[in-house]
Amino acid sequence: MSTVKKDSKIILVGSGVFGLSTALHLASNEYTNITVFDRLDSETQRFTLLKGADTASADINKVFRAQYAEKKHYQDLAFQALEIWQKWNRDIHLLPEEESKKFTSLQLLDMCGTLKIDYIFGWEEKASKENYIKEGLEALRYDLDDPAELKRAKAAGYGPKLEVALQLKNSRIPQLVGASDSSSGILYASRCLQYASCLCRSMGVKFILGGCKGTFKEYICDSDIKGIITEHGKKHFSDLAVINSGPWSTKLVPELSGINEAAADNVLICKIPDSRRDLKVKYSSKNFPMLAWKSGHSREHERLGGLFLFPCMEPEGYMKIVIRQTKYTNPEVLEDGRFPSLKRQIALRLSTT
């Protein structure tokens, strides 16, 4: 690979969170010749699942968290990212209204907190707690079975968000344990990508999106990779080509087999009708937390484990439930005989009932 200079031609394949984030960081570091390719016309689809963007990143919302059990480096990265998300939340509100409407005029990160409940604390929860204590961050979490912590949580405004757990404990599950993590929340993923692509464009990043012109087919190679050829046969020479194609990456870079494998979870999105204002208020992130039942790898294989209920997304009224219990893979045989799990096109099933 030739040495990359500030004006080197850089191609990024994929406009998901990794592609856009790579573009943004390169552009912020004064690399001036960046082009992002994608098989989807992601900007027209507004990075939105319900408009046909079948990518991992184009989701209505995602969990943002800093508690990663023993993985302290993830915790540190999350707190670094938090500063950027908070800056973006502020920057959006400083934009002229017409400009902000192009992608979103709403916040990107909502620090609504996560309420983790279970019959027992898994080792991950204990390790996360220890890490927070070591770092002096213990004030950011509240244990449900400690009256002093409960008092502190209520004083910090988390009272309504603990109701669901306290009701369960006082009625059906007396042995229930739980913790409220105020250092977590939800990211409105599609809106985040819309904003990130807007920032990329403002820094001169070019996009070739959608159909054959945006779809990577093969590399231009001699002794080294010299660029890419897209589905419609056009050659794009570059000094550096970076594959950010998420679960498709293993097809484009077969060496990733065994490292990068596609796996699908069960996701259910329902819409609260506009007429049910009461439900929208009840499940609003102002009153309802991100709810995690039996979370953490050691707990999610239990019955109904790994269940996440997201608060209502406003103004649309979407609520999302993810169950991380069963993972689905899609092994495909590659030319070299390897059979990694690759991304499969999804068929969206929309119901109006």
Ligand SMILES: Cc1cc2nc3c(=O)[nH]c(=O)nc-3n(C[C@H](O)[C@H](O)[C@H](O)COP(=O)(O)OP(=O)(O)OC[C@H]3O[C@@H](n4cnc5c(N)ncnc54)[C@H](O)[C@@H]3O)c2cc1C
């Ligand atoms: C159901 C689900 C829930 C998740 N929840 C969370 C969560 O709550 N919190 C969290 O932090 N993470 C979560 N993740 C993980 C996170 O979403 C992914 O790690 C992340 O979005 C991956 O981003 P990416 O850019 O690598 O891939 P993608 O978003 O899949 O982007 C890859 C892009 O490459 C493009 N592409 C593919 N092939 C080609 C080609 N041949 N030519 C051109 N373009 C191509 C695709 O069209 C796509 O736009 C979740 C993942 C899933 C699936």
